[in-house]
Amino acid sequence: MDYLKIYPTQTLNGAIEISGAKNASLPLIAMTILAKEAVTIGNLPDVVDIKTLLKLLSKLGASCKFSKKSVHVDTSTINETKATYDIVKTMRASILVLGPILARFGHCEVSLPGGCAIGQRPIDLHLKALEQMGAEIDIKAGYIQATTPNGLHGCEIIFDKITVTGTANIVMAASLAKGVTTITNAAREPEVVQLCEILAQSGVIINGIGTAMLEIHGTDGKLLNIKDFDVIPDRIEAGTYLCAGAITKSEITLTNVEPKHLGAVLSKLEEMGHTFTLSKNTICIHPAKEMKAIKIITQEYPAFPTDMQAQFLALATQAEGVSIIEEKLFENRFMHVSELQRMGADITLNGHTATVSGRTQLSGTDVMATDLRASSALVLAGLVATGETDIHRIYHLDRGYEALESKLQNIGAKIERLKE
Ligand code: UD1
Numbered sequence: 001m002d003y004l005k006i007y008p009t010q011t012l013n014g015a016i017e018i019s020g021a022k023n024a025s026l027p028l029i030a031m032t033i034l035a036k037e038a039v040t041i042g043n044l045p046d047v048v049d050i051k052t053l054l055k056l057l058s059k060l061g062a063s064c065k066f067s068k069k070s071v072h073v074d075t076s077t078i079n080e081t082k083a084t085y086d087i088v089k090t091m092r093a094s095i096l097v098l099g100p101i102l103a104r105f106g107h108c109e110v111s112l113p114g115g116c117a118i119g120q121r122p123i124d125l126h127l128k129a130l131e132q133m134g135a136e137i138d139i140k141a142g143y144i145q146a147t148t149p150n151g152l153h154g155c156e157i158i159f160d161k162i163t164v165t166g167t168a169n170i171v172m173a174a175s176l177a178k179g180v181t182t183i184t185n186a187a188r189e190p191e192v193v194q195l196c197e198i199l200a201q202s203g204v205i206i207n208g209i210g211t212a213m214l215e216i217h218g219t220d221g222k223l224l225n226i227k228d229f230d231v232i233p234d235r236i237e238a239g240t241y242l243c244a245g246a247i248t249k250s251e252i253t254l255t256n257v258e259p260k261h262l263g264a265v266l267s268k269l270e271e272m273g274h275t276f277t278l279s280k281n282t283i284c285i286h287p288a289k290e291m292k293a294i295k296i297i298t299q300e301y302p303a304f305p306t307d308m309q310a311q312f313l314a315l316a317t318q319a320e321g322v323s324i325i326e327e328k329l330f331e332n333r334f335m336h337v338s339e340l341q342r343m344g345a346d347i348t349l350n351g352h353t354a355t356v357s358g359r360t361q362l363s364g365t366d367v368m369a370t371d372l373r374a375s376s377a378l379v380l381a382g383l384v385a386t387g388e389t390d391i392h393r394i395y396h397l398d399r400g401y402e403a404l405e406s407k408l409q410n411i412g413a414k415i416e417r418l419k420e
Contacts (some may be wrong), residue, residue, distance in 0.1 A: 002398075003394055004394050004405060006383060008364070008386075010412075011412070014253070014412065015411070017256050017407075019046070021233060022251055023189075024052055026093045028229075031226070032062075033196060034104060035105065035344040036225055037074075039229070041070060043070075047398065047400050052090055058082070060078045062080040068153040075099045081107055081109065083257060084111055085099075085142065088112075089376055092113040094110065098130070103177060104147060106147060106151070108144075110144045111142060120331065125166045127144065129157045130170070132155045133155055134149050151178055152176070152178070153177055153178045153179050154177050159187075168195050173198060175217075177218035185301060188212060201226075202227070212322060236305065237401060238257045242265065243308075244271055248383050271292065271294055274291075290320055291359075292320060293320065309333060313347070314340060314380040316358055317359070322358075325356065339370070343384070344362050362386070364385040365390075371400050372397065392420070
């Protein structure tokens with residue numbers, strides 16, 4: 001198994017090119033199940049989660065040719081509708097195939113994903129909405145077994161909670177359903193917006209894109225003419241590297257980024273004392289002389305993203321004063337706290353709230369990555385710790401960050417990938 005060794009870094013300097021968004025790519029790849037002809041998706045990140053979903057589509061019979069930053073997917077050859085446990089257990093987002101497979105083939109089986117490091121993460125809202133659309137769903141022997149005896153029909157869906165993959169799943173199912181589906185309390189994340197935009201360019205009428213109220217006019221089974229397209233830049237990867245600039249007090253520039261998607265993150269960094277030079281597709285961070293403590297509450301987009309909570313927690317250990325970070329979305333998303341404490345961070349956890357007293361000098365030691373974003377928080381901490389930090393179980397990191405160590409090495413970080 002690989003691990004990362006991080007040596008203390010003075011300052012970083014240079015530019016980092018941001019990859020395509022993992023969380024946008026996943027629903028967009030699942031969406032190709034609705035396509036009439038093969039589609040090429042560009043600006044895809046080279047990360048394990050994307051390969052996992054492509055492997056799942058290949059197992060279903062699709063042809064997926066991955067080359068560098070793009071994939072050519074032909075789903076016309078799909079001859080299987082069961083997403084088996086061996087794949088789903090490694091990536092919960094596999095549930096994204098449920099809506100499109102059911103809409104196209106009228107039946108689908110997807111393994112229940114099982115436990116997750118950051119919380120329970122139920123999928124009840126996906127299933128309830130599909131039932132409202134006419135699906136019959138049974139849970140048997142660890143599998144969701146869904147059929148549509150009379151096809152899927154449009155209806156009025158009100159999500160009790162805002163769910164990102166839930167919204168994506170239902171938008172995809174509704175695209176091929178008969179009639180109009182409305183979704184109230186829909187997710188407004190840029191990744192959902194891109195999915196809706198591509199569907200809208202492919203023959204589905206969708207009103208309210210980017211709002212909490214979507215109206216989808218289904219094609220009644222008619223497959224979609226999806227043109228080739230590029231995935232939007234990864235706002236979470238971008239936010240993570242902005243934190244790398246902030247924590248090491250370095251000026252770094254991000255390219256191929258969409259500043260509009262980073263509003264809440266930039267505004268928190270500004271509150272901490274950093275400034276920025278922005279252009280259409282670049283962000284340059286100018287570090288704070290002295291970082292101020294912050295108060296953060298994670299919420300759905302456009303508020304502060306839960307996927308940036310761990311990185312800001314690491315940052316808060318280097319800010320002057322007491323920072324308060326409240327996690328509202330996932331009940332167990334503080335696993336990185338005990339690892340940061342082992343490095344000397346002064347953090348008190350009380351339910352969903354972490355109180356971080358800074359600034360503390362962190363010391364390098366052996367730490368364990370527990371989930372994707374927690375892993376990047378440990379990398380940030382390692383950059384400013386004294387001595388060496390060895391981060392184990394970095395397979396979590398490889399799920400979502402493309403070439404993290406070479407991107408950081410290129411701007412001056414001393415970081416190596418080694419074998420246990
Ligand atoms: C997506 C992102 C993930 C991000 C999260 C929140 C992908 C592949 N993953 O995850 O990186 O951290 O959004 O921004 O895009 N919930 C239910 N029932 C459901 C569905 C969700 O109770 O059926 C709850 C969840 O437990 C959680 C909240 O709703 O508390 C939000 O979850 P959701 O938006 O669905 O997260 P994901 O789509 O899994």
